[in-house]
Amino acid sequence: MSRPPRLQPATSGSIIDFPPEASCLAIEGLSLAYGGKSALRGISLRVPRHRVTAFIGPSGCGKSTLLRALNRLHDLNEEASHEGRILLEGQDIHSPEVAVDELRRRVGMVFQVPNPFPMSIYENVAFGLRLQGGLTRRRMDDIVEWALDAAALWGEVKDRLRASAWSLSGGQQQRLAIARALAVRPEVLLLDEPASALDPISTLKIEELIRGLKSQLTLILVTHNMQQAARVSDYTAFLQDGELVEYAPTDNLFTNPSLRRTENYITGRMA
Amino acid sequence: MKRRAVRRLPRSEGPWAWLAAGSVAVSLLMLGGLLLLIAVRGLGHFWPASVALVTLDDGRAIAGRATRELPLVGQEGNERLYFTGNRDFDGHVWEWIPVSAIASQQRPVDLVVLERRRYGDFIGRLVAVGPVGLSVDHPDQEAVWPRLQARLQAQQALRDERDRLVRDTLRPLVQRVDANPGDHDAREALAEVNDKVRALQAGMHGEVAIVESVGGRRLEQPLDEVLRAWRPNAMSPVEKLMAWAQNVWRFLSEGPRDVNATGGVWPAIFGTVLMVLLMSLLVTPFGVLAAVYLNEVAHQGRMTHLVRIAVRNLAGVPSIVYGVFGLGVFVYGIGSSLDEWFFSDALPSPTFGTGGLLWASLTLALLTLPVVIVATEEGLARIPVEQREGALALGATRLETLTRVVLPMAVPAMLTGVILAVARAAGEVAPLMLVGVAKLAPQVPVDGEFPYLHLERKFMHLGYHIYDTAFHGNDVQAAMPVVYATALLLVLVILLLNLTAILLRHYFRARHGVLARQP
Numbered sequence: 207m208s209r210p211p212r213l214q215p216a217t218s219g220s221i222i223d224f225p226p227e228a229s230c231l232a233i234e235g236l237s238l239a240y241g242g243k244s245a246l247r248g249i250s251l252r253v254p255r256h257r258v259t260a261f262i263g264p265s266g267c268g269k270s271t272l273l274r275a276l277n278r279l280h281d282l283n284e285e286a287s288h289e290g291r292i293l294l295e296g297q298d299i300h301s302p303e304v305a306v307d308e309l310r311r312r313v314g315m316v317f318q319v320p321n322p323f324p325m326s327i328y329e330n331v332a333f334g335l336r337l338q339g340g341l342t343r344r345r346m347d348d349i350v351e352w353a354l355d356a357a358a359l360w361g362e363v364k365d366r367l368r369a370s371a372w373s374l375s376g377g378q379q380q381r382l383a384i385a386r387a388l389a390v391r392p393e394v395l396l397l398d399e400p401a402s403a404l405d406p407i408s409t410l411k412i413e414e415l416i417r418g419l420k421s422q423l424t425l426i427l428v429t430h431n432m433q434q435a436a437r438v439s440d441y442t443a444f445l446q447d448g449e450l451v452e453y454a455p456t457d458n459l460f461t462n463p464s465l466r467r468t469e470n471y472i473t474g475r476m477a
Numbered sequence: 478m479k480r481r482a483v484r485r486l487p488r489s490e491g492p493w494a495w496l497a498a499g500s501v502a503v504s505l506l507m508l509g510g511l512l513l514l515i516a517v518r519g520l521g522h523f524w525p526a527s528v529a530l531v532t533l534d535d536g537r538a539i540a541g542r543a544t545r546e547l548p549l550v551g552q553e554g555n556e557r558l559y560f561t562g563n564r565d566f567d568g569h570v571w572e573w574i575p576v577s578a579i580a581s582q583q584r585p586v587d588l589v590v591l592e593r594r595r596y597g598d599f600i601g602r603l604v605a606v607g608p609v610g611l612s613v614d615h616p617d618q619e620a621v622w623p624r625l626q627a628r629l630q631a632q633q634a635l636r637d638e639r640d641r642l643v644r645d646t647l648r649p650l651v652q653r654v655d656a657n658p659g660d661h662d663a664r665e666a667l668a669e670v671n672d673k674v675r676a677l678q679a680g681m682h683g684e685v686a687i688v689e690s691v692g693g694r695r696l697e698q699p700l701d702e703v704l705r706a707w708r709p710n711a712m713s714p715v716e717k718l719m720a721w722a723q724n725v726w727r728f729l730s731e732g733p734r735d736v737n738a739t740g741g742v743w744p745a746i747f748g749t750v751l752m753v754l755l756m757s758l759l760v761t762p763f764g765v766l767a768a769v770y771l772n773e774v775a776h777q778g779r780m781t782h783l784v785r786i787a788v789r790n791l792a793g794v795p796s797i798v799y800g801v802f803g804l805g806v807f808v809y810g811i812g813s814s815l816d817e818w819f820f821s822d823a824l825p826s827p828t829f830g831t832g833g834l835l836w837a838s839l840t841l842a843l844l845t846l847p848v849v850i851v852a853t854e855e856g857l858a859r860i861p862v863e864q865r866e867g868a869l870a871l872g873a874t875r876l877e878t879l880t881r882v883v884l885p886m887a888v889p890a891m892l893t894g895v896i897l898a899v900a901r902a903a904g905e906v907a908p909l910m911l912v913g914v915a916k917l918a919p920q921v922p923v924d925g926e927f928p929y930l931h932l933e934r935k936f937m938h939l940g941y942h943i944y945d946t947a948f949h950g951n952d953v954q955a956a957m958p959v960v961y962a963t964a965l966l967l968v969l970v971i972l973l974l975n976l977t978a979i980l981l982r983h984y985f986r987a988r989h990g991v992l993a994r995q996p
């Protein structure tokens with residue numbers, strides 16, 4: 207496993223200076239409010255390509271809100287309003303040239319609760335592919351197998367691809383959700399506490415999977431579990447009350463936080 | 478995802494638990510009692526009951542089936558109601574006899590019951606069977622009963638053959654001639670078949686059974702008027718059971734006779750089921766679309782809220798109001814216009830401008846629309862937001878999310894709506910009386926004649942049949958058992974329709990293991 211580049215934390219503690227070409231997503235001054243109630247305030251950070259970035263912070267601090275801003279899931283919520291920009295490979299995701307379904311194909315997402323669709327395992331993985339259309343039967347089979355394999359699920363389900371996805375265990379369902387997201391070949395994969403509903407063994411499998419996937423795409427992991435962030439991520443952003451407190455390479459953040467608030471949180475002394 | 482924990486009243490909570498349990502018990506008892514009553518009365522009607530020969534103190538003899546017994550008014554003792562048949566003798570078929578006036582009672586095996594096309598049942602003794610004008614000087618009791626049976630069977634064979642000829646040969650030929658009056662082959666063939674039918678009918682005439690009431694009055698009964706004959710007192714329990722099953726079958730499969738008081742209810746069963754199916758076909762797409770609009774498309778503001786309340790309240794509008802609406806809008810409004818545009822050659826006799834199957838189904842679809850909307854909406858609202866977001870996150874549009882994920886998951890809820898709709902619609906009678914039900918429509922709305930399904934035809938309905946038989950027959954006593962039997966049948970038909978929908982729902986749920994894990 208390659209070490210993340212040694213980067214000097216900025217003095218504010220909230221911006222990491224790595225070369226722009228190494229970043230895949232850039233968030234610039236993002237504020238978000240739910241019907242007047244502010245949930246994010248002035249978040250700026252850059253997400254490095256082909257790395258795992260973790261968002262940590264106490265419950266209700268806005269981790270999910272930030273994550274969902276990245277694939278415009280807030281579009282459906284009439285209450286939510288935002289300011290600031292989000293750039294995916296240099297392009298503003300809110301610009302009129304960007305079609306939202308295309309964006310969501312490029313920025314995949316796995317949710318906290320396993321959410322297999324009411325169809326077979328195969329059809330779940332093929333769901334995104336069918337939306338795009340134009341694939342031969344063979345090609346579809348190949349991609350489904352590849353995605354299930356990449357999500358470390360192929361071995362367990364290859365004999366029952368036609369079985370209902372709801373017959374899988376929770377951990378398997380979550381890996382199916384990952385396979386489903388991978389099948390459309392996203393550039394970024396957002397994971398919102400993907401293991402919080404799982405048992406320790408399934409959690410471990412998911413963590414291993416996340417670590418293995420970063421050679422292929424950029425991952426952003428929201429977790430409330432600091433050990434998990436320490437185990438799988440290269441960079442960690444600590445959020446509190448809708449603000450980005452500190453963003454640093456994971457090793458630094460956990461061993462040598464530059465701010466008092468971060469230290470208090472990771473050592474368990476919450477205000 | 479977890480099932481909500483059921484909050485239980487502990488048994489020790491005293492009066493409340495007992496009150497709740499008591500209410501359940503009372504409800505179940507009432508339901509069970511109701512079903513038992515109509516089942517016993519309804520099914521008992523088909524039992525070939527024994528016929529009693531009663532001799533009264535004054536020496537008069539009557540033969541009949543005892544049906545009920547009531548206390549005498551202002552006197553000691555009971556009086557008993559006998560069904561004596563023989564309406565053609567003295568115009569009545571029921572007789573109340575004070576039990577104290579009965580001198581002796583027997584069940585002679587030679588008493589026969591003839592089920593006739595006119596005048597209802599005959600009860601009495603068989604004297605002779607033969608051609609018209611046969612002499613009865615040497616009554617031969619033993620041989621005459623088998624002979625009657627044989628002759629009736631022969632009559633039935635002739636009748637069947639005639640019906641087959643009429644159905645398979647005569648009617649198509651008539652249609653050919655109608656369509657093309659110059660078709661000489663068809664005309665000749667028609668004349669030939671007509672002769673055959675006449676010959677068959679002639680063969681059926683001319684045979685009689687001479688029968689005698691226990692009072693000694695004789696009657697020459699033409700055999701082609703006799704549907705069946707039996708000797709209930711001579712039947713073993715097994716024979717009675719078989720006759721009972723046969724009677725039930727005839728009730729289910731034949732058309733009504735004798736102002737609906739006897740005969741079967743097949744057209745009414747058919748009409749009820751067809752109407753309910755059509756209603757479901759009409760109401761489901763409308764209800765589902767409306768629910769989708771309210772729940773998925775409309776802005777969730779005050780207006781949507783008001784519409785939702787209005788829809789819920791529509792479910793409480795009395796059904797007769799829907800009937801009036803259907804009559805005014807569908808029949809007189811749309812139907813009359815349709816007649817003017819498409820069926821003007823048939824005017825002034827209306828085609829769609831009068832009540833019929835289509836208008837009745839539409840009216841009931843309107844009546845049950847709120848139920849389907851509410852049930853579907855609740856189903857849609859129960860679908861976890863993660864399912865929708867999961868699809869959206871894969872690049873699905875809102876429409877794709879709806880059609881590929883949300884609606885398939887809402888199918889069980891839609892079917893719940895349809896189940897409720899069927900339960901409500903199948904039992905409705907009042908609105909139907911305005912928009913298309915008929916007292917007698919032996920021609921069912923589906924046949925081999927293009928376009929096969931005749932939406933403009935009037936139809937019979939079990940619910941209306943009950944009402945009609947009970948209140949508009951000329952013999953209430955005779956109608957009562959038919960009413961019970963029809964009521965039982967109506968309940969069974971509704972049960973069956975519901976069961977079908979429930980099984981369908983079960984299938985859709987089980988397909989994705991939702992039974993094990995309600996999402």
Ligand SMILES: Nc1ncnc2c1ncn2[C@@H]1O[C@H](COP(=O)(O)OP(=O)(O)O)[C@@H](O)[C@H]1O
Binds near residue numbers: 245268
């Ligand atoms: N759909 C929403 N409507 C209104 N407020 C919301 C909504 N989602 C989240 N919030 C609020 O925004 C804040 C951040 O929530 P969230 O991003 O879910 O926190 P986290 O994921 O860090 O626990 C919370 O105060 C929460 O109550």
Ligand SMILES: [Mg+2]
Binds near residue numbers: 269270271
């Ligand atoms: Mg969250």
